[in-house]
Amino acid sequence: MIIDCHGHYTTASAPHTTWREQQRAAFDGGTAAPPYPSISDDEIHETLQGSQLRLMDERGVDLTLFSPRASAMAHHVGDEAVSAEWTRRCNDLVHRVVGLYPDRFAGVCQLPQSPGVPIARSVDELRRCVTELGFVGANLNPDPSGGHWTAPPLTDKHWYPFYEAMIELDVPAMVHVSATVNPAFHATGAHYLNADTTAFMQVLDSDLFTDLPELRFVIPHGGGAVPYHWGRFRGLADMLGRPAPDTSVMRNVFFDTCVYHQAGIDLLFDVIDVDNILFGSEMVGAVRGIDPRTGQYFDDTRRYVDALKLPDADATKVFEGNVRRVYPRLDARLRAAAS
C-alpha cells in the first residue's frame, strides 16, 4: 500500500475560496460574513477527479493524508473568530472529501490558530476533528503571524496544553506554516523550508521530548535544510551539550519525502534513518510543473523513492509502515477496514 502523508486540498471549489474572500472583506469592513455557501457532492467530485485523484492513480498512490490548503490557512487574517470559522469550514470540507472517498483519503486538520491567541484554544477543534470527524492528525503552524515569527518557539510551555491533547488523542502534528505577509519571504520557496529548519533546531536545543516523550512531529519538505546540513546539526548538538540527534530528537521527529529531485532524495535516505522517513509529495501543491530534464512532474516523489531500489522491507516502511506507526489512528482505521 502506498500512503502519501502530505496532501492539501488545493483545488477546493470556487464557492469555498470565494467565501473566504468575502469573509476577509467583511472583517476588514466591520460587517458580518455572508453565510457559507452550499457545495454539492458533484462539485467536490469534480475538484478531485481531474487533479488529485487522477494524479494519485497515475502515480499509484492508494491513500493521501489530506488537509486543507496550507497557504490558505492564513492564520494572520482577521482575528480569532475569523480564523476559527474558516478553519471549521476547511476541516468540514476535507471531512466531506474523506466521506466521499474513504478509501483514498484520511483527514488531517487545520487549527484555529491566531497570532497572540493561546494554542490551548485550538484543542477543541483538534478534538472535534479527531473524535467526531475521524481525522488522524493536525497541521500545526509555528508562525501564525505569517512570517513575522512572533509566537514562542515550539519548545515553549505555551504549546504544552496542545501537545498534551495530541498525546491524549494519539495524533502527531505536521509542523507547517502558511502564507507569509512578510515581503522578505516567498511562501513555498523560503518560508516553508525556513520553518522546517527552524522547528528542527528548536526541538534539537530543548528538552521537549524529554518532557513529552510521546509527542510526534512530522517536519515536511524533507526536513527543510536539515538533512543537507546534517553534519552541522550533529556538530551543533555536540557544541550545545545535547545528545546526538539520531538518538534523541529522531525518536520523535519524522521527515517526509517532499524533495523534488533525485539527488535530494538520495541525500535524505543517505543520512536519515529509514524509520524516520514518510512518503509524501505535497501534491497538488507547491510545484506543479513537469521537469524538462526528466519529462516527469517535479513533485512525483514516488519516482525518486522507487529509483533508490530500497530493500522491500524498507520500501514498505517508507510507503506505508512508518506513516501507520506515526499516525496510529490511520492504522486503526485501515485495520478496521481490512477486517
Place this chain on the structure above:
Amino acid sequence: MIIDCHGHYTTASAPHTTWREQQRAAFDGGTAAPPYPSISDDEIHETLQGSQLRLMDERGVDLTLFSPRASAMAHHVGDEAVSAEWTRRCNDLVHRVVGLYPDRFAGVCQLPQSPGVPIARSVDELRRCVTELGFVGANLNPDPSGGHWTAPPLTDKHWYPFYEAMIELDVPAMVHVSATVNPAFHATGAHYLNADTTAFMQVLDSDLFTDLPELRFVIPHGGGAVPYHWGRFRGLADMLGRPAPDTSVMRNVFFDTCVYHQAGIDLLFDVIDVDNILFGSEMVGAVRGIDPRTGQYFDDTRRYVDALKLPDADATKVFEGNVRRVYPRLDARLRAAAS
C-alpha cells in the same frame, strides 16, 4: 593555492569584545562609550596562532578571506552611530590582521547597517575598506533587525545604491546575517541557513541581475537549503515564469562549501555547477567540534571536497580560480604579489 572564502575573526582578543560590551552598556545607559582600547600586535598574533593559523596550516589552507565575526555584527544593537563605530573598529582590526599576515589573509568588511537606516549610508565604509584598507569584498546583512526581517527584500530598489558602489568597486557581497534577537531562531542552526534560502529565493523571483548584471552574491553555508531542494527551485522558477536558475541567477550567485558532512558536499557538487562553488569552511566558526564518526573536525570542509576526487581543473576552480574570479581585487593582489 587553497583559498578559504569564508572565515571570520571569531577569536579577537578580550579588549575588543569587552569594549563592545561597554559600548552597548553606554548606549543603554545614555552615556558615552569609553575609548577603544589599545591592542598590541602581540595580542593579535596570539589570537591567531593557536587557532585560525594553526588550523589553516593543519588543513593546508593558504589564504582566508577574513571578516569580522558574523554573529557579533549585531546590527540591531544600539543605533546607527553605535553600529558605525563598532563596524569601523571591527574592520580596522581585520585590517591589522591582514597587515600582520598579508600572505594568509585578505579582508572582507562588515557594514554599518542599522535597522531602518538606508543601505546607501553603508557605501562610505565599503569604499573606505576597499580603497583605503585594501579589502576585497563585503558581508551584507539582509536582516539588520536580527531575526525580525523588517528590511525590504534584497531585490528592492532600496539596496541599489549599495549595489552600484559594489559594481563600481568591483567587489562581491557575501549575504550573511548576524545574531538573532528573535527567540524563534537559533542563529547558526536556523537563522543563517534560513537567510541563505531566503536570499536565493528573493533573487530567483526578481529582475535584480537583469538590472545589475555585474552584481555578484556569495550565498554561504552551501546555499542554505537550496541545493538540497534544487528541483523545488527549478520548478518554482518554471511556475513563476522565470528562466531556469542554472542559466539566470547562477551567473551572479555563488555558494561556498560550508556543509559539514560528506553527503552534503556530494549533493552540492552533484547539482551545482563547479564554476559556482567556492571553497569555504567558516572556520573558526559555527561548529568547532570533532565528528566522532570521522575523528575529524566537522568544519574541515577541505576533506570532503578532496574526497570528491575532482578532476584537477575543477579542484583548482573550487579552491582558487572561482574565488579569484568572484573577488577580482583578491586576484589583482595575488598577481601583484607574485610579480
